[in-house]
Structures are given as C-alpha cells and as structure tokens.
Amino acid sequence: MKSKNYHMTPAQFREEGKKIIDWIADYYENIEEYPVLSQVKPGEIKDSLPISAPQKSESIDEMIRDLNEKIMPGITHWQSPNFFAYFNSNTSFPSILGDLVSSGLGVQGMIWATSPAATEVETRVLDWLAEMMDMPESFKSTSTGGGVIQDTASTAALTALIAARERATKFQSNNKGLEEKLVAYISTQTHSSVEKGVKIAGIGKDNLRLIDVDENFAMRPDLLEKQIQKDKKDGLHPFFVCGTVGTTSSTAIDPIKAIGEICKQENCWYHIDAASFGTAMICPEFRHFINGVELADSYSFNPHKWMFTNFDCNVFWVANRDELINTFSILPEYLRNKATETGEVFDYRDWHIQLGRRFRSLKLWFVIRHYGVEGLRHHIREHIKLAQDFKNWVAESKDFEVVVEPLLNLISFRHIAGDDFNIRLMNTINETGKIYFTHTKLNGQVVLRMNIGQTHIEEKHVKVAWNIIQETAKKLV
C-alpha cells in the first residue's frame, strides 16, 4: 500500500506555476495603482496571519488570495516606476526567470564538484562584466584575480576587510586573533556597512578613521595621507582604505587614483565600493570615474541595485585571488574531492564567508543576454538623462535648490524653507502613496534624495513626481 504523499506533482506545478507567473505579470501591469510606500501600521500584517501554523495542507489558491488581501497592503513597491527612495533595487523579467531556473535546479554550488556549471558560469559572467567595464586584466579569472558573487556590498566590504587584516598581519590574525592595532580609513560619507564590517572583524570602531571631504563630499587625499602618517607615528598599523564611487548621501566619487597611490605607498588594502554607481561603468563615457581602479585590491558593485538583476547579487573582484582564498579556505575531510585536489578549479566557498551558495549567476546571465551590452547601456543612459532633467527643473525653481550637482542618477535637493519643512514635505508626499522618496543630511542639513533607476521608469513618472513635490510644497508653505 502506497502511503499518503503530500508533495505537489510536476503536473500540479505546471498549473500552479503558471498562475503565479500570471499573478506577477498582473502585478506589473497594475503596479502604479498601489501606494508606493506601504501605509499599514506596525503589527497590522502580523495580526492578520494565524497565530499558529496550519496542521493541514492548504491550497496555492488560498495563498494567492492571502497574498492579495493580506500581504499586498504591507508591500512597499520597490519595482514601481514611482519609487525614488534610497538606492533603487531594480529587477527585470529576465532576471526573475533566471532566478526561477536557479530555484528549480536547486543546486548548492559550495564547491566546484557540487555543480561545475554553478561555478563556471559565475566565473565566465564575471569576466564578461569585468570586460564590459574595462577593468584591469588582473581582476579577471584568466589572470591573478577573479570575481565572485556576494549577497550584498556590506558582505563584500567585510570580506575585503578580513582579507586585508590577514595580509596586514602576515596571515596570522586568523590563527592568533588580533594582536596589534590595525587602522582602517573611510570618508565621513562612506556607507555605514564599512563601520559595521570593522566591528565584526574585531578591528573596532575606535580604529576607524573618518577622513573629511571636500566641497563635493569626496574624500580629501591630503587628509588621508596626513592621518596615516599620524597613526604610524603613534605606533598604529594602517591597513585598509575604502574609496566610494557614489556615496549614499550625495553620490560623491572619491578621488580613486589619488587614494590608490597612497594605498600602494603605505601598503594598505584598497577596496572600492561602487555599490550603486558601478553599473554606469559599463558606459564608456562614465568609465573615467574609476580611473585608478588598477591600484585597487578589491572592487564591488551591486547589479541588484541598478542593473535589472533581482536582489541579492553583489559582484566582488580581487586582483589577487590567492590572498582571498588563503584567508577563507578551510578543507574538512567531508568536503575533500578529486577536483579540488587537482587545483584546477575554483571552490567559491573559499572566496567568502558562507559555505553554501545558490546558483546566482544564472540571473546575471539571463539579464546580460536579454538586454545585450547595448540594451543595458541604453537604459542606464536614459536614467541619467532623466536625472539631469529633474536637476534642471529643480535648478530653475525659485523654491528649491540643488544641493550637489548630480554626477549620475541621484539628485540631492531641498526646499529653501528649512529642515523641518523638508521633512514635513517628504512625509506628506510619501503618505499619499503617489511617489516614495527619502532624505539624508549633508553638512548637518536635511537633503531630499531622488534616485532614478527604476526598470520601467519613463519621463512621465519623473515629471509627475516633480509636479507632486512642487504642488505639495505650495500647499504646505
């Protein structure tokens, strides 16, 4: 007698899967009808769900019903063309399909042998990307370096910090713990993830120096140099510098080459975080922003921000993969295998913190092939053009001012009526659900941010957004 089987059959999956595909297509067709920023109160979603798990099987139809009725009110619509908050985290239909294939295959590519394709597609696609951005040869797998997919830029920065820590201690800190005071350097505008990484790596925030910035909010290399000399004089050990291509608050681009030269001279690991702006480097006219990248030890950006690839997908390159592998490699008996022992393969679990890994390069592969380099460049240029339009409208307005000239697709601006007014303006607009944007502070003042990078954004969305901001400001004044 065959026992009861609770699994969904392939035939049922065909049927239910197509319902979900249609549900997603419907969602994108109607996405502008939802309030961009979820309007629910804390606890509202949780309280709508049963306190205990169901004992008996429920149907996919019931789940779809609950998605529509209970979950959707709690969604902030990151894929809406009216989403201008933070840095976007855009996706695209080809990326969703690539990720679906990955879920379907369900391989765990921790080492080469556990699915050679999961490793080799990743290696090849990251070499493609390196070439698309005219990266130095050393960052390619065919040379001394190579790329690997990490979950986020936070993790990439932490990974760089740990490898840097190992190099600085002559590969002793993994074994002995930290026995000297290492010092890391960022600017006052660097993303908070580096501070978090410095804490996790046992360096300590007190040993992180925040170098002041120039009038464009870019790190001042003269002050970096001065601080490093001071720290050396105090018996400390400078070991790591992070440069940023596109800071979160103002899209500042640190002087990549000047910092790199200091790093070389002072023997510091040089990590470049291009989380959001990195995508633009595929356009030759913007590539000059990372001139000097050949001086870097590691470089990362997030295709899951602006390159139509769904979260999570950070790409991280190193110029010298041996240092990275020596830092993260552990080979217990249960993972020994013939391919690893030949030394002919990459085992990517030695390139990062986690052991297990998903086949994430498939979505990148789908995205790059669907758009072609040409299509990717086209849309990035469009977004930058729309951002420049928006900036011009702000510049022409008598009530608003541009705070920083936008280099790419983020506009930092504010109403002239002061901090409280700007926050009130932003909250009032966000509560309408028509558009969603966020704020930061620069030089102690509130600044509004409009990030233009949504997959399906068109000129009309930017125009409507600017109208809403102007009209609301007039009413509130």
Place this chain on the structure above:
Amino acid sequence: MKSKNYHMTPAQFREEGKKIIDWIADYYENIEEYPVLSQVKPGEIKDSLPISAPQKSESIDEMIRDLNEKIMPGITHWQSPNFFAYFNSNTSFPSILGDLVSSGLGVQGMIWATSPAATEVETRVLDWLAEMMDMPESFKSTSTGGGVIQDTASTAALTALIAARERATKFQSNNKGLEEKLVAYISTQTHSSVEKGVKIAGIGKDNLRLIDVDENFAMRPDLLEKQIQKDKKDGLHPFFVCGTVGTTSSTAIDPIKAIGEICKQENCWYHIDAASFGTAMICPEFRHFINGVELADSYSFNPHKWMFTNFDCNVFWVANRDELINTFSILPEYLRNKATETGEVFDYRDWHIQLGRRFRSLKLWFVIRHYGVEGLRHHIREHIKLAQDFKNWVAESKDFEVVVEPLLNLISFRHIAGDDFNIRLMNTINETGKIYFTHTKLNGQVVLRMNIGQTHIEEKHVKVAWNIIQETAKKLV
C-alpha cells in the same frame, strides 16, 4: 518619438515565464535520467560559453537551448532522489513558487518601512516554527527573543559569535576591537564553519578549543568543564560554546542540557547548531534531542537542508534580541524613519551582518501552508524510516559495517576492506552517475555517508542504491 526599449513586457513575461515553468516541470519528470554527479572536466562548461558578453539582445529560447545543451551537463543534481551526498539541500514545488513570488515582488526588506510585510511575515512564520518545535517561549518574538532568517548556518554561527563577543566584553569590542583573549569551545566534530567564524570575528583559531568526544562522537561535558577551568586559570576568558544537533560526519548529538548548564555557570554564550537535524524537531518523538534548549542563547537550523525549502534559508533564534540588536545596529541618517523611531517594529538589518534582505519568509510560508505540519512530519518520518531500513541492510551484510547507529536520516558505514577500498568504491559508483554519495573520516578511518532526505525519494531509490553499492563492491574486491 519613443526611444527603443529593451525591456520584456508583462505579456512577453507571461509567455516566457510559462516556458520556464514547463522547463522545470520537465526537469523533475526526467531528473533520474541525468547522471547525479556531473561528469564534466574542469573548464569544460566555461569553455563552452562565449568569451565576451553579447552586444545584442538574445532570446529566452536561446537561453533555454543553452541551458539544455551547455549548462545541464555541468549540473550535479541535488534534487534527484538518487542524491545521497553531504547533507541534502532539498526543495519542493511550493517553495519554488514562494521564491518566485519573492523575486516578482522584488522588495528589499532591510527595515520595517521598506516593506512591513517582509518583516512581519518573517516574524510570524518564525514564531510558527518555534511553536512547531516546542521551543521555549523566550525564543518567540512575543517574549524577549525572536527569530530571523539568515542565509546559512555558517552566517548564523558567526552572528552568534559576534553577539557573544560583545556581551563578553560588556559591549566594548565593537568599539575598541578585541583587547583580551576570549576563548570559544566546540567539539572535534563541530562543523568547520565555527572555526571560520572564530577567524572572521578576530578571536583566532588558537583560542578555539576542540573538546574531545565520547564513543558516539558527542562532546564530553566533563572535558569541556575541565578545559574552561584550565583556561580561566591561565587568565583567559571563556565566552562561547557551540553544541551540535547532528554533526556532519556522524550525526552525533551533543549533550545539549549538560553543556547548557556549564554555559550558564560559566557565563558563556550557548549557541546550538542543528543545521540538518533541526527539521526533525517538528516531530514530537524526536524533540527530546534538544531537551535543554531553554539554556541556549541562540539556536539555528536550515529549512534549506531538509524542510523542502530552497536554498538559502537558515532560521536563527535568540533568547534575548536586545543583545543581538545592540551588537549589529547602526542607524545612519539615510535610514531614519518614523516607524523605527517609535520602537514598535523590528528592523531586521539589525539582526544580522548584511544590510539588504530579500523577502525569504515567503517560501517558508508557502512550504508550511502547502504541507501543513502534518505533511512535513509525515515526510520526515518516512525519510528516517528509510534510513533505518538502509542501516538494517548494512548491519545484515557480511561485507559492510555500520560505523555509528543512525539517530535520524544519515547512515555512516563502510566496507570492511579498508580505507582505500572504500574511496575506490565510492568514486567508482559516483562516476557511473547512478547515485551520488560522499565520505568522511571518523577516528582516522574512511567512512561512507548516505544521507536520506530528498524530497521525492521513495523506498525503491534506497533499495537500488544499496544494490549498486553491494554489486560494485563485489566486482571491485
């Protein structure tokens, strides 16, 4: 004039998406026709792909063709019912659908406000799971603790280590770096990820003690106690102990309660890693394996191993969420928002290393609702029964021996002809592609491992596997 647009439309997505759904259904219908372990040589997949990214757009049909022709030969089929290697990383159709919804929505739930549902579904579903496993109240969000989804058990262990480091240094190590010698304790059988975590956290491997095990490969609490006393006498600071429920090599279960009592007495953070076996705790008859869990500070397991949920999905609970949040919280201006300031919401980015996060609880929600608690228990029990059958066949054979009595679904066994023979036997079988299993070492001797946890495994698969192993051994002797 409307400019060229390279995006896929919702209508095209409906069509292409359904092709991919069918492709996945076809795959599962034919999965047993593929060699389980990929038979390609290093470089073969990479060399089959173009050296450069395409300039022009390619079609989804071309990608599907390449999937079939170029990628599939490089896949090791983790979802095959003939996969018995490592710990399985099973998935199920409902999980694939839940993950597809997550990809489709494309929300980035770093903080509550960026999609309240992404936070609150996670909180609720992890409370469900805690209840399903009869976890102590303190681990629930309604009490002092709560659960969060991490990518892997490696990251969960690292997260616990960092929080433990902070507690042990009175929340000073994040700021000052490590200024004293902290010591962590695991057994000789604990997973290598804890060693990796100890390195990353700046503790140093030299400050990690490997406590010896008893005849069942479980940690000896008397030796743990002795080592802690010795380290204290030497002026060191014991701060962290990891107990394992189901070690990788032999499925040993450490004495959870006895270790917990030592941790309480010595004021050590007690982390329990139940990565693979944790799923079985939803069956009341196996729950006794974690008696004493109420003494733990943190507990984690991987629904992406044995609970039909696709990678990555680790669940991690703490008894005191304030300690965790105090360890990982950073609040830059650009993430400030009203909901966070009320203190009424969880911002999960403060519960882990990364900032960004995917809506991963959807797949767990789909899985638990599709199977119901009843269905999940049914299949776990089936797997354990099949493992016991296999063990009995081994025990009855005159050529093979059971190395460790299997407590749950992993059988450790070997042929009596010695180490070299066992490795040769395993490699010979794996190269046929009929089944795939792996080895480890226990007490210095090679041991073969059969892990029985594939979603679609049936009795016939286990019988065939045992026949193949026996027949091949006869031929090779």
